[in-house]
Amino acid sequence: MATYAPVTTPIGSGRSLATKRRISLGLKLLLAALLLIPTLFPMFWIVISSLKTNAETHTLPVTFLPANWSIQAYLDVFERRNFARYLSNAMIVAVATTAWGVGVAAWSGYGFARFDFRFKPAMMAFVLAAQSFPRILLVIPYFQLVNRLDLKDTYLALILAYSTFIQPLCLWIMKEYFEQIPRELDEAALVDGASPYRAFWDIILPLARPALGATAIIGFLTAWNEYEFALVLTSTERVRTISVAVASFIGEFTTEWNVVMAAAAVATMPLVVVFMFFQRQLMYGLTGGAVKG
């Protein structure tokens, strides 16, 4: 008895601790599941609705799985609605804005990270503010300028307009990254007689390749998502981007919801791909400014 007592007690309490832990784990998973249902339901609903026939989306009672699975909506999106054009428009604008934005951002980001100069704090504040500038105000002068310069329905107009927020965004992310690269590296090059431009180009830029990638991904996503400028600066399908196209499918006459949902799914597809492959870079770039480490 006496020999058992000290042994059984810890085992007994250990067991109850384990059950306690298991219960608390179960509760946490249950809570996660409960929160995930409303989080994921809209995505589920996009897919389900897009696979119904138009008649079924306008039938009661609402079915939670299509009675007749149909890819008609997707065919419609590409055949009747010329969606390939909207996709390639969005792609062209996003890629061009990003390439230009990242290039300038890397160059200037280095300047912000390594030098001190007059008005630097003010300029950095300006760069930050420009990232979340109310676009709905900016579209008004842009609409007029673009009309006056005869740039309506051109890629150039969208690329210039998108640069107002993509470029400062990229600049900030690059600056943050350059600041993490030890200064000794470029200093060594300077002592060897290289110009700062050479130090930047030969030493720092190659080191910053992962940041260039992360920045490009964020720039691309932000450009792909844009709605206000694309809505106002395009009037035909020539350069209209996918965001505007998807929104414009609603209520032309009566809304064909299966087509709208298929369009939404197609518009989201590239982002899903980017998201799956570049999740880590994405997290780095997006929290880089606000959270250290």
Add this chain to the structure above:
Amino acid sequence: MSTTSRAVSAPGAVPARKSKLRTRIHPFLFVAPSVLMLVVLLVLPLGQAFLRSFDSVDGWGFGNYVRAVRDDRLARLAIRHTFYFAFFSVVGQYLIGFMVALLLNERLPGRGLIRVLFMVPWMFPAVVPGIVWRWMFDGLYGVLNEILYRVGYYGPNEIPIAWLGQTSTALPAAIVANIWRGFPFMMVLLLAGLQAVNPDLYEAASVDGANAWQRFRAITLPAMRGISYVALLLAWIGSFMNFAIVQVMTAGGPANSSEVFATLIYKNAFLYADPNYAAALGILLLICLMIPGALYVRATLRNSRA
């Protein structure tokens, strides 16, 4: 500030033999392209909008502004709706984002996958949240009413609620969509904050006999203050100037019951052909954003120096 403390060793200043002019021109050449670009593409158009906002029907002056704050009932309504929209969006995003972040900070099987799943709403292009919630809130064929019907919320002969078609529910419905859209970003920021807390603190507190709630109040909450501040400001700014969700879901209707700043500006500029008045409204929106914007910029600049 790291930049000043490093100034002595700044590369531009290292080679002493270089002339002062040359060392001064380096930072200029680096920074100039982006600053010039922003001036041309952002400041000049903004200046143009600013000037035009003073060009009203009764001549040059504050006519448009007087009209917005005194005469235009709709503008006052939209401003009120905007505050309402931003406030409830931010509160909802923060509470849900915090809850999910706390959950994901625990040791859970499949935590990486769960985190990705929680980020799904944030992955969609800006117009899609408005579109899908509009479809789900549809009064006739919307899935929300179907669910409510099946759980017995509606009687068999009751007419279901047209969520986006009646004035009392249109704006709240847009807020729901905006919370859904915005909480993942909140969660990402707050989770990063949680993971930066030193786990030894919790251990030490446990040893001292603090229970979970006490640990949360004494360790977690104070540690999250800085990141919460930045996250709340960002969410406020984003919601306050939101255009895509409201425009796509309700376009401000019905009967202006969900009209916000951004949709009203759009209407005046492009539907009522009154861009000067729209510019004045836009400047007012900018003014409303100045305080949270300045606080955000200050906090982020301080962060990036740390």
